[in-house]
Amino acid sequence: MKNVININDEHLKELEAEAIFVMREVAAQFENKVLLFSGGKDSILLVHLARKAFWPARIPFSLMHIDTGHNFEETLKFRDDLAKEFGAELIVRYVQDSIDKGRVTEEQGVNASRNKAQSITLLDAIDELKIDVAIGGGRRDEEKARAKERFFSHRNEFGQWDPKNQRPELWNIFNGRKHSGEHFRVFPISNWTELDVWQYILNENIKLPELYYTHKRKIFSRNGVYLAWAPFMQLKPNEHVFETDVRCRTIGDITCTGLTLSKAGSLEEIISEIAATRVTERGGRYDDKRSEAAMEDRKKEGYF
Amino acid sequence: MKINGKSENKSLLRFTTAGSVDDGKSTLIGRLLYDSKSIFEDQMEHIVQSGKRLGREELDLSLLTDGLRAEREQGITIDVAYRYFATPARKFIIADTPGHIQYTRNMVTGASTADLAVILIDARKGVLEQTIRHSYIASLLDIRHIIFCINKMDMINWDESVYTNIKNELALLVDKLNIADSHFIPISAKYGDNVVDKSEKMNWYHGKTFLKLIESIEIRKNKNPDIKRFPVQTIIRPNTSEFHDYRGYAGRVAGGVFRPGDEVTVLPSLLKSKIKSIDVLGKTLSETIAGDSVTISLEDQIDISRGDMLVSSDDLPVISQDIKLMICWFNERPMKIGGRYLIKINSNEAGCIVKSVNYRMNINNLENDFENRTINMNDIASITIKTSKPMFFDSYKKNNITGSMIFIDEGTNETVAAGMIV
Numbered sequence: 001m002k003n004v005i006n007i008n009d010e011h012l013k014e015l016e017a018e019a020i021f022v023m024r025e026v027a028a029q030f031e032n033k034v035l036l037f038s039g040g041k042d043s044i045l046l047v048h049l050a051r052k053a054f055w056p057a058r059i060p061f062s063l064m065h066i067d068t069g070h071n072f073e074e075t076l077k078f079r080d081d082l083a084k085e086f087g088a089e090l091i092v093r094y095v096q097d098s099i100d101k102g103r104v105t106e107e108q109g110v111n112a113s114r115n116k117a118q119s120i121t122l123l124d125a126i127d128e129l130k131i132d133v134a135i136g137g138g139r140r141d142e143e144k145a146r147a148k149e150r151f152f153s154h155r156n157e158f159g160q161w162d163p164k165n166q167r168p169e170l171w172n173i174f175n176g177r178k179h180s181g182e183h184f185r186v187f188p189i190s191n192w193t194e195l196d197v198w199q200y201i202l203n204e205n206i207k208l209p210e211l212y213y214t215h216k217r218k219i220f221s222r223n224g225v226y227l228a229w230a231p232f233m234q235l236k237p238n239e240h241v242f243e244t245d246v247r248c249r250t251i252g253d254i255t256c257t258g259l260t261l262s263k264a265g266s267l268e269e270i271i272s273e274i275a276a277t278r279v280t281e282r283g284g285r286y287d288d289k290r291s292e293a294a295m296e297d298r299k300k301e302g303y304f
Numbered sequence: 305m306k307i308n309g310k311s312e313n314k315s316l317l318r319f320t321t322a323g324s325v326d327d328g329k330s331t332l333i334g335r336l337l338y339d340s341k342s343i344f345e346d347q348m349e350h351i352v353q354s355g356k357r358l359g360r361e362e363l364d365l366s367l368l369t370d371g372l373r374a375e376r377e378q379g380i381t382i383d384v385a386y387r388y389f390a391t392p393a394r395k396f397i398i399a400d401t402p403g404h405i406q407y408t409r410n411m412v413t414g415a416s417t418a419d420l421a422v423i424l425i426d427a428r429k430g431v432l433e434q435t436i437r438h439s440y441i442a443s444l445l446d447i448r449h450i451i452f453c454i455n456k457m458d459m460i461n462w463d464e465s466v467y468t469n470i471k472n473e474l475a476l477l478v479d480k481l482n483i484a485d486s487h488f489i490p491i492s493a494k495y496g497d498n499v500v501d502k503s504e505k506m507n508w509y510h511g512k513t514f515l516k517l518i519e520s521i522e523i524r525k526n527k528n529p530d531i532k533r534f535p536v537q538t539i540i541r542p543n544t545s546e547f548h549d550y551r552g553y554a555g556r557v558a559g560g561v562f563r564p565g566d567e568v569t570v571l572p573s574l575l576k577s578k579i580k581s582i583d584v585l586g587k588t589l590s591e592t593i594a595g596d597s598v599t600i601s602l603e604d605q606i607d608i609s610r611g612d613m614l615v616s617s618d619d620l621p622v623i624s625q626d627i628k629l630m631i632c633w634f635n636e637r638p639m640k641i642g643g644r645y646l647i648k649i650n651s652n653e654a655g656c657i658v659k660s661v662n663y664r665m666n667i668n669n670l671e672n673d674f675e676n677r678t679i680n681m682n683d684i685a686s687i688t689i690k691t692s693k694p695m696f697f698d699s700y701k702k703n704n705i706t707g708s709m710i711f712i713d714e715g716t717n718e719t720v721a722a723g724m725i726v
Contacts, residue, residue, distance in 0.1 A: 009314040009395070010314060010315045010316065011314055011315060011316035011394075013596075014316050014595060015316070016597070017556060017595055017597040018597075020556075020597035021537070021556045021597050024537040024554050024555075024597070025537065025651075027538050028537055028610050028651065051585065052585045053554070054540060054554070055540075055583070055584075055585045055586065055599070056540070056544070056546070056550060056552075056583075056586075057540045057541060057542040057543075057547075058542070140386045140388070141387075144350075147386055148383045148384075148385055163383065164383070166383065167718060167719045168409060168410075168412075168413040168634055168719055168722070169413065169719075170412070170413055170416040170417075170708070170710055170719075170722045171416045171417065171704065171705065171708045172417075172556070172650075172705065173648050173649075173650070173709070173710045175710060175712055175717070175719045177712060177717040178717055191386070191388070191397055193388045193390070193395075195390070196395075
């Protein structure tokens with residue numbers, strides 16, 4: 001991949017048209033619709049695409065955030081402002097509530113993360129609110145199990161994904177039929193790559209949380225990944241906290257979001273940096289490093 | 305971007321790959337990604353580590369595309385995997401379809417969204433039944449561009465005469481199948497010859513390398529620019545004070561060019577109106593073409609709902625309850641003659657009864673089988689159906705969006721077949 005920036009790419013127009021088409025299919029085929037909103041760039045992009053798909057009408061989905069409680073502060077404010085700006089209903093469900101109710105056992109030890117526990121909270125919310133479709137920002141280029149994912153991904157009544165028995169998806173015809181109790185996860189930006197997302201954000205002038213741009217932060221290094229320090233993070237004896245210039249390449253739960261040492265302060269600089277990088281986006285995600293099939297296993301259980 | 309001094313937009317090319325595991329399909333894709341520097345360090349590290357765990361001796365680039373645990377363990381590909389890479393010239397989406405299990409189903413799925421098909425042939429084995437099968441499926445799905453890669457040239461000592469013989473045999477097949485645009489390249493995916501870099505071993509080949517070819521091949525996306533087709537997905541009615549009377553029809557243009565002022569006929573009502581505006585997020589467009597997702601509003605108040613279609617008044621689709629089509633059956637339970645299924649053409653749903661099986665296609669020798677009319681999984685057949693209401697459609701050759709459909713089993717909700725209208 002060469003280090004080039006072209007903001008008028010024809011391919012972005014095609015990806016946008018495809019994503020809008022998928023969103024409109026969701027609006028037409030389902031009843032109780034949510035858009036999974038994490039505050040990360042992919043979910044922000046989804047909200048913008050949804051606005052484009054339905055303008056001048058309002059977005060026909062609620063935004064749903066599964067809150068681990070381990071957030072970057074700024075993401076929450078950004079989330080609330082965006083929902084207000086677009087007039088969308090915001091639904092928040094807390095992993096802490098699932099822990100308090102005994103639905104989830106909190107992981108212990110230095111590597112403890114609530115990332116996996118989110119799946120339970122999410123499935124409980126889907127059950128509670130009778131949600132029949134949840135739109136997510138998953139992309140096939142992110143991870144090898146995701147490369148096998150459909151646009152319309154069926155989940156059985158236990159919320160599970162059966163990768164070996166997926167419905168074939170042909171042309172632009174999407175089969176969202178299901179039995180009661182089952183639901184769908186829909187991924188409108190399946191065919192986008194990380195670079196496509198950034199170039200589109202630049203083209204469309206989409207506002208992102210400041211975390212994506214370079215800033216000073218207290219961090220530490222663990223197994224080759226830079227993690228943000230927060231008061232609830234347990235450090236191993238050989239780990240020490242230091243402050244430097246970083247930015248987030250992805251934003252998730254603070255316990256598993258790897259940071260990039262970077263001085264990129266504008267979208268153009270970020271795109272140049274990504275075009276030149278030799279490590280994938282999720283290469284810095286601590287949750288994927290746990291085992292080779294970590295993502296596949298979490299997805300089968302009901303993860304995003 | 306500047307390519308050869310002229311400014312160009314980066315376009316998107318979707319291609320599908322066909323060939324069994326032994327033909328080196330995964331190796332070709334791996335080689336393409338590796339040599340075009342699209343494999344990242346952490347992915348490479350994964351491949352090396354998985355290879356070690358699985359006891360593979362050489363670097364196995366196929367581990368890159370096998371994403372599921374069972375696939376890596378058994379060394380097989382189960383499902384269509386999508387891979388992405390870009391060069392300064394183009395962005396590519398590869399639908400990598402598995403070689404063994406449910407082959408036809410997977411290739412049909414991958415081919416349904418492809419602009420181009422790549423078919424691999426083992427130079428030692430030449431044109432096999434499966435080559436015929438792959439080429440037939442590509443032609444059935446109306447893929448206009450096929451690249452035949454004659455692979456493993458290293459195993460036959462880079463012998464030009466072997467390549468020429470295979471190429472001549474393929475040319476006959478291409479003729480028989482009416483494939484519009486075909487290309488032949490001698491390659492060694494394993495060593496990279498003629499994949500990204502020109503081969504030093506095959507000086508007798510003067511054509512483009514595989515990458516050069518897929519970067520430069522011209523793809524026509526709007527097949528019939530004069531024939532307007534706009535299937536309505538959903539109705540946009542804001543009901544706000546600012547847009548009090550706004551009523552827009554949201555959809556993706558399936559054919560032709562639409563401009564404000566154009567006359568259109570609405571199906572199924574056959575009422576005529578004129579296009580008032582074409583809108584995308586606060587912008588009014590002066591025209592929209594096949595592939596665009598837009599919202600169209602009309603001059604007249606007409607009752608239009610999801611599944612309806614706006615079309616050119618002088619070139620209407622076929623309106624009928626009897627449809628003859630080619631299908632590929634996907635389900636373990638055989639198709640029932642006289643059986644009821646749901647069908648979807650674009651956003652338009654209806655019930656149907658399978659009236660008859662006209663013939664089964666023997667895709668190994670391209671002969672029509674009029675004897676055995678049982679349609680099992682992976683079979684391709686010509687059938688006739690009757691629909692529960694009049695449908696409007698084109699032949700698949702005329703328009704692959706308004707000429708294609710899926711069959712759904714009402715009991716299980718599974719997608720059981722894909723159909724291409726004749």
